[in-house]
Amino acid sequence: MGPGSPEGLLLGVALDALLGDPRRGHPVAAFGRAASALERRLHGDSRVRGMVFTAVLVGGAAGLGVVAEKAARGRLARAAVTAAATWAVLGGTSLGREGRHMARLLEGGDLAAARRRLSHLCARDPDGMDEKALARATVESVAENTSDAAVAPLLWGAVAGVPGLLAYRAVNTLDAMVGYRDPRYVRFGWASARLDDAANWLPARLTGLLTVACAAPSGRARQAWRALRRDGAAHPSPNAGRCEAAFAGALGVRLGGVNVYGGRVEERPELGDGRAPETADIRRAVRLSRAVTLAAVAVAAAVAAGRRRA
Structure with missing residues (x-):
């Protein structure tokens, strides 16, 4: 696997900004249906079965x-293929739309x-959540998914081209499908969850650093850096905490607290020093996410161009 096409990455980002996710026939949805069909055949309370499941789908x-990529001969054709793949796997525009939609409702x-x-943003139980709890959940989801939906696919596309783009989205989709700790998936989904942790290790930290850089115009870069360094590792996820802590510092809010998933209560550590998020902070988080995504585009294009020259 060679480096990605910088022109293709840029064009794919432009397509995502203009079109967002297709309402019908989305390639990721088709992959999800294939994964569900394979799960019905392979599922069992076994890590080995889960490893086979993950390897077949990610490898495919x-x-x-x-x-x-091999079918695309010439720089123009490869750029077109990369653009199509980038558009298919990016979710930054749709993430922003969901955030703004939640803001309007609140x-x-x-x-x-x-x-x-x-449920369009996260898997938390919404019953009984008040406005502030919904605002916090939305801000946290926007922060975490800035890495998953934008920074990570761009970075993998820069490093490993179209195979990297498609493989990353496969890994991330499988984690969303089977990477839970409930009895059905605690063993079968282990491989998918661990592979997702590995695939997002560097992108999540890059997201944190880019968030610090994007907080500079608001004068909150120092607070974002402090929250990232102090609180990023406190989160139970090895990656999500870096994104959420940096966003908390950049926005001047405090994230974390009690979350409920499928009736299971989790007490998350607090991230940041500010007040509890409010509805107005959702739009601020969406704007920050967009700025981080644009910074990631520049990094990815530079990495891809540098690897192509090497």
């Missing part, structure tokens, strides 16, 4: 990327609709 996605006082909509 990477192999498809290799075939697509601004309008429609808590019932906001609770129903929360």
Whole structure:
């Protein structure tokens, strides 16, 4: 696998900004259906079965990327293939739309609709959540998914081209499908969850650093850096905490607290020193996410161009 096409990455980002995710026929949805079909055949309370499941699907996605790149002869064709793959795997525009939609619902006082909509961003139980709890959940989801939906795929696309783009999205999708700690997936989903941790290790830390840089215009770079260094490792996820802590410092809010997943209560450590997030902070988080994504685009294009010259 060679480096990605910088022109293709830039064009793919532009397509995502203009079009967002397709409403029908999304390639990631098709991959999810294939994964569900394979899970029905392979599922068992076994790490080995889960490893086979993960290897087949991630390997298949990477192999498809290799075939697509080899079929694209010439720089223009490779840029076009990279652009299509980048558009297919990016989710930054849709993430921003979801965040703004949640903000509108909360601004309008429609808590019932906001609770129903929360599932588009995260897997928390929304029952009984008030406006501030919904605002915190949304800000945390925007922060974490800035890495998953934008920074990570761009970085993998820069380093490993179309195979890297498709393989990363496969890994991230499988983690969302089976990477839970409930009895059904605690062993079967182990490989998918651990592979997702590994694939996001560097992108999450890059997201934290880019967040610090993007906080400079608001004068909060020092606070973002302090929160990132002090609180980033406190989160139970090896990666999400870096993104959330940096966002907390950059926005001047305090994230973390009690979350409920499928009836299971988790007490998350506090990240940042500020006040509890409010509805207005959602739009601020979306703007910060967009700035971080644009910074990641520049980094990814530079990495891809440098690798191509090497």
